[in-house]
Amino acid sequence: MVDVSTAVMTVEMIQASQAGLKAIGAGLAVGLTGIGTGIAEMSIGAAAVGATAENRDLFGLSLIFTVIPETIVIFGLVVAMLLLFS
Amino acid sequence: MLAPEQMSRLMIAGTKEQMGPVIAELYRRRLFHIEDFVGQEEYAGFKLGMPLEGATEASVDLLTIRAASSAFGVESDGVPAARRVSGPELRQRIQTELPEIDAQADELAARRTRLDTRSRELEARIAELEPFTAVSIPLEYYRGYENLAVFAGRVPADVAITAPHEKEFSGSKKGGFLAVFTPLAHRDEVERQLQEAGFTPVSIPDETGIAADAITRYREEQKSIATELESIDRQLQGLKEIHASFLLAADELRRADVEQAEAPLRFAVTDLAFVAEGWVPKAEAAEITASLERVTGGKIHVEELPIDFVHDSVPVEFNNPSFAHPAEMFMDVYSRPNYREIDPTLMVSIVFPIFFGIILGDVGYGIILLAIALLGRRYLKTEGWTLLLNNLRNASISSIIFGVIYSEFLGFALPWEPLLFSRHLNIGGGEHGHGPDAAALLIVSVWIGILYITLGRIISIVNHWRMDHGSHRTKAIIAQTGWLAFMWGLLIVIWSMFPIPYMLDLTTLGNVVPLIGLRPAALVGIVMILYGLVAIGLDNAFELVEAPTVISHVLSFARLIAVGLSSVAIAMVVNYISIGMMIEPALANLTPVGIVLIIVGIVVFLFGHALNTALGILGGGLHSIRLHYVEFFTKFYKGGGRKYNPFGMNRLYTSEE
Numbered sequence: 001m002v003d004v005s006t007a008v009m010t011v012e013m014i015q016a017s018q019a020g021l022k023a024i025g026a027g028l029a030v031g032l033t034g035i036g037t038g039i040a041e042m043s044i045g046a047a048a049v050g051a052t053a054e055n056r057d058l059f060g061l062s063l064i065f066t067v068i069p070e071t072i073v074i075f076g077l078v079v080a081m082l083l084l085f086s
Numbered sequence: 087m088l089a090p091e092q093m094s095r096l097m098i099a100g101t102k103e104q105m106g107p108v109i110a111e112l113y114r115r116r117l118f119h120i121e122d123f124v125g126q127e128e129y130a131g132f133k134l135g136m137p138l139e140g141a142t143e144a145s146v147d148l149l150t151i152r153a154a155s156s157a158f159g160v161e162s163d164g165v166p167a168a169r170r171v172s173g174p175e176l177r178q179r180i181q182t183e184l185p186e187i188d189a190q191a192d193e194l195a196a197r198r199t200r201l202d203t204r205s206r207e208l209e210a211r212i213a214e215l216e217p218f219t220a221v222s223i224p225l226e227y228y229r230g231y232e233n234l235a236v237f238a239g240r241v242p243a244d245v246a247i248t249a250p251h252e253k254e255f256s257g258s259k260k261g262g263f264l265a266v267f268t269p270l271a272h273r274d275e276v277e278r279q280l281q282e283a284g285f286t287p288v289s290i291p292d293e294t295g296i297a298a299d300a301i302t303r304y305r306e307e308q309k310s311i312a313t314e315l316e317s318i319d320r321q322l323q324g325l326k327e328i329h330a331s332f333l334l335a336a337d338e339l340r341r342a343d344v345e346q347a348e349a350p351l352r353f354a355v356t357d358l359a360f361v362a363e364g365w366v367p368k369a370e371a372a373e374i375t376a377s378l379e380r381v382t383g384g385k386i387h388v389e390e391l392p393i394d395f396v397h398d399s400v401p402v403e404f405n406n407p408s409f410a411h412p413a414e415m416f417m418d419v420y421s422r423p424n425y426r427e428i429d430p431t432l433m434v435s436i437v438f439p440i441f442f443g444i445i446l447g448d449v450g451y452g453i454i455l456l457a458i459a460l461l462g463r464r465y466l467k468t469e470g471w472t473l474l475l476n477n478l479r480n481a482s483i484s485s486i487i488f489g490v491i492y493s494e495f496l497g498f499a500l501p502w503e504p505l506l507f508s509r510h511l512n513i514g515g516g517e518h519g520h521g522p523d524a525a526a527l528l529i530v531s532v533w534i535g536i537l538y539i540t541l542g543r544i545i546s547i548v549n550h551w552r553m554d555h556g557s558h559r560t561k562a563i564i565a566q567t568g569w570l571a572f573m574w575g576l577l578i579v580i581w582s583m584f585p586i587p588y589m590l591d592l593t594t595l596g597n598v599v600p601l602i603g604l605r606p607a608a609l610v611g612i613v614m615i616l617y618g619l620v621a622i623g624l625d626n627a628f629e630l631v632e633a634p635t636v637i638s639h640v641l642s643f644a645r646l647i648a649v650g651l652s653s654v655a656i657a658m659v660v661n662y663i664s665i666g667m668m669i670e671p672a673l674a675n676l677t678p679v680g681i682v683l684i685i686v687g688i689v690v691f692l693f694g695h696a697l698n699t700a701l702g703i704l705g706g707g708l709h710s711i712r713l714h715y716v717e718f719f720t721k722f723y724k725g726g727g728r729k730y731n732p733f734g735m736n737r738l739y740t741s742e743e
Binding site for chain 1: 419420521522524525528638641642644645647648649651652708709711712715716
């Protein structure tokens with residue numbers, strides 16, 4: 001039985017939990033921005049498919065429109081990398 | 087370079103006798119972009135021309151050729167023929183062979199339609215007869231009574247009928263078929279009882295004998311129709327092989343005839359004369375004039391008109407060195423440049439592959455993509471595919487070069503250390519010491535963004551200088567300097583507050599000014615920001631809302647590194663799972679299970695890298711081009727140029743006459 005009140009936190013434990021929190025932060029950054037991008041691309045994608053079905057020449061342009069919100073998840077990725085690697 | 091082809095506006099005037107030779111010469115040279123006559127004011131008294139002689143015959147031939155082509159299933163694949171047919175020979179063949187081919191196609195097509203119709207008819211008959219197979223009463227017994235009413239149809243289950251009747255029922259789990267014969271006097275009663283039981287009547291087919299026999303007969307007939315259809319299809323296929331090249335060439339020849347014969351519909355004519363206006367590349371203007379004079383024996387007047395940029399929309403043709411041609415595709419997807427603005431194709435053609443290489447810098451993937459591009463060019467020969475595959479080829483070469491710099495091969499390290507920055511991740515625990523230089527790489531990508539956006543703004547200043555005039559020009563140019571000052575001012579403020587590696591460090595420059603709490607450099611930056619905001623607002627106050635995009639557009643270039651690192655991560659994870667976790671442990675201790683593991687490992691390896699290659703094309707290509715479209719072009723590019731579409735034909739199957 002460990003007595004919680006007298007438990008000692010070693011430096012290693014602190015470092016490990018810090019690394020863990022960093023990893024959680026990085027995961028949240030990528031995951032949440034990914035959801036945001038998905039929501040944003042949802043309606044653009046639907047409209048783009050509709051436009052392409054009407055006129056196949058619009059494929060290139062609609063692909064570009066669809067990837068515009070990807071900036072959001074890229075920012076998330078950048079934040080995650082800064083957390084993990086620096 | 088950096089500008090579209092210079093154009094001249096030509097006016098060609100002559101008597102109507104010269105119209106034919108002039109049209110033929112213009113068509114042959116394929117340089118004259120006709121400006122359609124739409125009854126402009128300066129042409130009072132002129133009217134639209136009539137088609138030349140032979141237009142109707144050519145159109146009729148074209149209809150016949152197209153009908154035969156569609157009957158045989160002949161389609162152009164856009165690939166030039168190995169052997170071109172000469173005009174006179176082809177004309178002769180159209181005269182002699184076309185009627186016969188047309189008759190063959192007509193006959194086969196008509197027979198095909200007839201058989202198809204009969205087959206569908208039989209199908210309907212069989213469907214009608216199907217219910218009656220359940221009961222073996224000859225079909226003629228269902229009709230022709232004076233005193234009996236007949237009901238035939240489907241019921242969920244057998245029905246008990248109280249009135250006098252004769253009944254045949256055949257049931258299954260899904261319900262059954264019921265035939266009831268009853269005297270006319272009880273007809274209503276029986277009908278009511280049947281309806282209550284959920285009876286759905288079916289129509290009684292106009293046939294005799296047992297239903298099952300009739301169905302067998304019809305099935306036999308259907309089978310023979312199917313064999314006949316097959317034989318017709320074989321004949322059509324055979325005729326297609328014989329006549330395809332002739333039909334394609336004839337189509338092209340007659341199309342050229344029609345286009346030439348109908349050209350006067352775009353000219354202004356009087357009873358005796360005609361005038362055609364249009365555009366030719368400046369370099370060719372003198373030669374076109376000379377050759378028109380030659381074919382008409384000097385009986386033609388060709389004049390170069392001044393260009394009025396307010397009213398004329400000059401057709402735009404790219405003018406780039408040959409290595410930049412593939413990038414023209416990206417420009418046309420967005421919008422063709424305006425005639426007077428800077429054409430950024432050259433920059434796109436250089437920077438796009440570099441961006442692609444920065445994202446997908448890997449020797450292995452580069453070689454795979456290069457192989458795809460080179461192999462694909464053998465099979466996909468249409469113009470669009472060639473341009474796309476050439477872009478892929480350029481991008482993959484750049485990818486190999488950056489792969490050497492990053493020292494990467496399918497996620498493995500090459501036998502040397504990365505030359506500038508490392509992207510090697512620490513996956514699976516590690517021998518590689520310090521992990522990737524993520525922060526340094528991100529700063530480099532931000533630098534790329536700053537410089538590229540600055541370039542875009544400078545181009546915008548040049549464009550406004552060229553295309554606008556008056557106070558609007560001054561305001562627009564000042565606004566562009568404002569955007570530049572805003573961005574660089576912001577940078578100076580940041581630099582004076584935080585030391586950032588690979589960037590200017592202004593934190594040590596001068597002492598903090600008391601009261602304000604900032605260094606002198608920051609004050610300079612703030613002045614620049616304020617100037618920028620005022621300059622932007624003077625041109626258009628609504629643009630101020632866009633100010634934060636300065637930050638987001640610069641940071642958007644971080645995708646060059648972020649997307650790239652994620653691709654490296656996928657490659658290394660695939661390697662770690664397939665080799666580190668499956669193949670290596672299995673090889674260390676070889677057992678039957680181990681051999682299965684090795685095979686699974688190889689599958690994972692191949693599948694993973696195939697997936698990552700596809701992602702690499704999508705990620706590398708889309709993100710690189712998007713940085714141009716969204717972050718670069720929005721700074722200066724207007725587009726909306728009219729495509730230069732010269733009168734004439736890109737011949738694939740016929741030679742010039």
